[in-house]
Amino acid sequence: MVERKVCMSREAKLEFLKCKKLQRFNRESAGDFPCVNHVTGRGGGDALIEPASCGVRIHGNLQVGASLNGKDVFSKHRVQKFETSDLDWIDRIPECPVYYPNKEEFQDPLVYLHKIAPEASQYGICKIVSPITASVPAGVVLMNEKAGFKFTTRVQPLRLAEWDMEDKVTFFMSGRNYTFRDFEKMANKVFARRYYSAGCLPPAYLEKEFWHEIVRGKTESVEYACDVDGSAFSSSSDDDLAKSKWNMKGFSRLPESILRLLDTTIPGVTEPMLYIGMLFSMFAWHVEDHYLYSINYHHCGAAKTWYGIPGHSAVDFEKVVREHVYNGDILTTDGEDGAFDVLLGKTTIFPPKILLEHDVPVYKAVQKPGEFVITFPRAYHAGFSHGFNCGEAVNFATADWFPMGLIASRRYALLRRVPILPHEELLCKEAMLLSTLDDAVAYSLEDLKSRKSVKVSFVKLMRFHHRARWAFMKSKACSGTSLVTHGTILCSICKCDCYVAYVNCTCCWHVMCLRHDPRSIELPCGSRRILCVREDVLEKEEAAKKFEEEEDAVLHEFQQLRKGDDDFSFLSKLFPELEDRAYIPYCDLSLELTEEAEVLKGETVSTSGVSKEFFSSIRNAHEHANSSTPNNLRDGMDILKEPCSNDESDSEVFRVKRRSKVVQKRSNTPVSSNEHQSLKKHRGRNHGEAQRYAECSATRGVAMKKNNKVTNGGLREKHMVKMSNHRLIQQNRLEVRGRPSFS
Known part of the structure; x- marks a missing residue:
């Protein structure tokens, strides 16, 4: 031969x-x-x-x-x-x-x-x-x-x-x-x-x-x-x-x-x-x-x-x-x-x-x-x-993938690698759709097993976030709370996807997931820390409670998973002064909406799929995504002190660098010509600066409300006031996006 x-x-x-x-x-x-x-x-x-x-x-x-x-x-x-001189192993x-x-x-x-x-x-x-x-x-x-x-x-x-x-x-x-x-x-x-x-x-x-x-x-x-x-x-x-x-x-x-829940391909x-x-x-x-x-x-x-x-x-x-x-x-x-x-x-x-x-x-x-x-x-x-x-x-x-997807997301976070999919948001979307289905319908054994997988994963997620919010508020780790409506953003420390809740500063540059202690981090901007929570969090908690009440197996499996779960043990170690027995699952949590929190309002997203804004800057992953896990949380924040000149979008926006292009699905929702032009003008290098400038300008143009506390029962009334201000923010944002450049 x-x-x-x-x-x-x-x-x-x-x-x-x-x-x-x-x-x-x-x-x-x-x-x-x-x-x-x-x-x-x-x-x-x-x-x-x-x-x-x-x-x-x-x-x-x-x-x-x-x-x-x-x-x-x-x-x-x-x-x-x-050494492979003997190739007999191939036959085995x-x-x-x-x-x-x-x-x-x-x-x-x-x-x-x-x-x-x-x-x-x-x-x-x-x-x-x-x-x-x-x-x-x-x-x-x-x-x-x-x-x-x-x-x-x-x-x-x-x-x-x-x-x-x-x-x-x-x-x-x-x-x-x-x-x-x-x-x-x-x-x-x-x-x-x-x-x-x-x-x-x-x-x-x-x-x-x-x-x-x-x-x-x-x-x-x-x-x-x-x-x-x-x-x-x-x-x-x-x-x-x-x-x-x-x-x-x-x-x-x-x-x-x-x-199918992704709006972007x-x-x-x-x-x-x-x-x-x-x-x-x-x-x-x-x-x-x-x-x-x-x-x-x-x-x-x-x-x-x-x-x-x-x-x-x-x-x-x-x-x-x-x-x-x-x-x-x-x-x-x-x-x-x-x-x-x-x-x-x-x-x-x-x-x-x-x-x-x-x-x-x-x-x-x-x-x-x-x-x-x-x-x-x-x-x-x-x-x-x-x-x-x-x-x-x-x-x-398929629905049975969520537990494996969670393991992958946690590993990416440990390695500070930028995720490709918003796992947390996909889980919430699928669970909320599942909560609306008729339980009287006869499902196959495979379907029931897959649905149970979604329910258990969702209950675990909502239980963690409720427990974390309770600890953050009781310990005064954050100075206030803000309701948000935008989609997934990335933690600036571990790059994990944040959807249900996260901590941010008033300048909107330093997002932290609830798996970090904000008290141990000195923000370069010197701003106060705000606990940002989705406005529909109560609906999601109600769905989680419904899953627990309807199926004992869901609650039992969650309790088994919690025993060895690092997230829950982390909260106990992070706040040793708070006794676990004082916590009641799904208890009412007071939300202190501060003046600074007004700046953190996000954009409304479609309820039919995962929001497109994750992928608005999909061409570029975070400049520091390839660095190793920081030795301590303060070191993790040091990378954000100086904005990157070659970064094309905000640090907290969900971004992916899988390939050189991303194609968005066609939407039946009409887009105004002004909005279309503004998006085209700022698709390049200055998109990030324009967005931050818009948020700051919008904040100056919004009348600030005095601090006030509302319980869970008063969230809807507060949301009406918030949405009124939100429309002003959006109007100012589009006006600023139309500017030629920001140097």
Whole structure:
């Protein structure tokens, strides 16, 4: 067999030659070199964190793509801990379950997934063979229906790494734009040069070939087009699969999907992405953003091999990676979160052999055209292509996802990573809709289990917030309370999403979730601290009480979860002077509405979905989201003393940097021409300054009310006064947004 190096684009070759030149220059000089930007996979990696301005460093002042102790980043070297001279372990990996629904079962995907989930989730991944096929091939869709469709590939070094500060793996942009047909020709040529045939080879043979190649083969790199915006499902009315609910373009908007509550689309999460690969293109070990489900459809081409880890074994998986894959010097924090943080980069590849040796269950699937692969919440997975192929994937969430989503949100907060989804708001929206349903209707066992999951998660959330507000008010940790109506904003310390309540200063710059002690933080602005609470908090508490009263199982499960919950124990430690036995769940809490609190009024949001304002600045994550968890809360606030010149929006607005663009759903609500023009003018650099200026100007124009106390029974009357002032604020805000610039 003759092995040849992969055929690379002209731009990729030039980049590779530059790396070689830098390598030779490095042997003669110890100077600094210009960096080569890197790109990793979509999702919880760089999507959640602002990348460093000069790429990821490999060694000292050298950048990725430069050199590694005299070796270029594509060269293979022996990695003792991943020794794979014996490939017999491949035959010991069992297959995941495969399901063959009939056309009737296939009608509703989420109903069918509910049916198989109890069994399939125990394997982390499963395969579903579609009973109907697409009548319009993906190639026809991408070449004819989507005229001008092109994509850029990434160059993946085909090697293992030591995974220490001097040896990591990074994926580079190739710089070459392909059409679907051009990439297919290139990929097939590479396959034919290696195997003297364009035909398919046995999956077991190619699996051993892949691991042999990645350890000691001669191929230095492969190209992979991942995270390509778009879909290969046809728009033809004659295509049965495209017309079905299994079409990825509408999957997130299905009636049982939690993501239907989002008013804004997120590529790869609510909108599908394409994955176009060649021989040995790989997707590294990773877990889906926010521990979401994913569904992957294989449109055409060679098969893919998948490896999956059950969600219940995720902690064991991370422990093995931390102790036997990564060296301690690259971990950003201690414990299991350190490995999780590095895995989010989506460039970690290692043979499953090391997992088998440490009793971590691994399952595999060979996905062929016309087949779906489902990954379940918190299930790590990886894999590679057997040749040219095209797949499509999208995330989704059902009601049973909320407990897993909470775990992911807490981990992001510990690592100070910007979330992609507003978990707290999604939970509240779904729970409030659930509270309006008729209990007399007979639901399936799967439906009842999912609804119970929502109820328990919601009760836990509302119980925590009520207990926290009681403690904050009794301890005088805040000087007053404000009612707010806007959507989710981010904590300026841990970046977690805040929806039900949070603490803010009167300048609106320093948002804190209720998991921090505001008394220990000295605000740079010197302002007073205000406890901000949603105006409909009483309705939400009533719904939570209703869930507890109607189902004893909900209250019982909440009480069991509370015993080991860090949030509730944190409150007891934070306010030791307050006795827990003095607290009564859902008791009336007096709200002291202060003059300063008037400035904190927010914008009214739609009740039908999650507010669009989270994503108003979705292009930019917080500048400091990639820094480690602060040693103390005061240190966490230091980063906010100086506004960032390159930040395009307010620090407290919910923002995401998943991809380079975000598309908003079309709304039936008309937008005035003045508002439309003002939004266009301030979509750029000065949007944040304009918004803060508007709030301050509006505050000066509103007649301040004297401090007064109202009980829960008087909230409605106070809200009428508040809304009157709120309209004045909105009017001033639009006027200020029309200003040309703020320097």
